Amino acid sequence: MATILFLHGWHSVPGGLKPSFLIQHGHQVINPALDDDDFPAALAAAQDAFDRCQPHVVVGSSRGGSVAMNINSGIAKLILLCPAWKNWGSATKVKPGTVILHCRTDEIIPFADSEELVRSSGATLIETGSDHRLADPQSLAAMLKACEESQVRD
Template sequence: MKILFLHGWQSRPGGLKPSYLLSRGHEVINPLLDDDDFEAAVDTAQSALEIHRPQVIVGSSRGGAVAMALNSHRIPLVLLCPAWRLWGTADRVKTGTLILHSPADEVIPFTDSRYLVDNSRPAVVTLITVGSDHRLADPDSLQTMLRACENHGTP
């Protein structure tokens, strides 16, 4: 499966989560997103989406806000602790979006994801509670992210 992975603020391509997906046999497109210019980050991600045509888009933290700003059509979104209140202007997501977030997140409040789910109605959005911090780097969180991609990436 082809996955577009959008990293968080001050992160770089090739981190733990995209490497985990790659190690499980998936093709991962992981562009370097501009940390200082949100619109430039969105443009980079939109270009990668149009060139590579992924089956799933994963956005981690600020990458989640970037994912929400994309013209992603029917491509499913998997958002990891999305930092939508800090960047961009989107405050809703489309039907089928999965959000993974830890109630113990010390960077992005869990309540932000609850609000996003409620504010996106009537869209059907699923919030999955997982992990013990913002990174979602523990084995259970990584496995949950993998399942979310695999279950939503097939038509």
């Protein structure tokens, strides 16, 4: 069982499908509410949650991916779902071992943004899903696998 900090996307709320899926598969998930309008406040909430729970893995979905890239996540592995890094924050690279899941036909965050992160940082990019939400069974399974593989390598 991994301890996972799940950072939700813009206009999303804690307790959604993806963190619930991870909980259903036996993981401890910390899923703080992130301010939609104040990025520094969202960063502060995420950093506070990280510092308190010291997770093995940080999963960031869309805007939450940008939050994940901009906090001090220590040795925790990053799993980014369609990260909106060009829309928020200042981070332009990810740390080694980062896994990005993204849909090539994402209508909200261009797939090319994740390809750019891979080129600049050496992250692993997994193409999955049929839209930005990554809520289909294949994408949920890919997210779970990435979290569990990150845990094994620790």
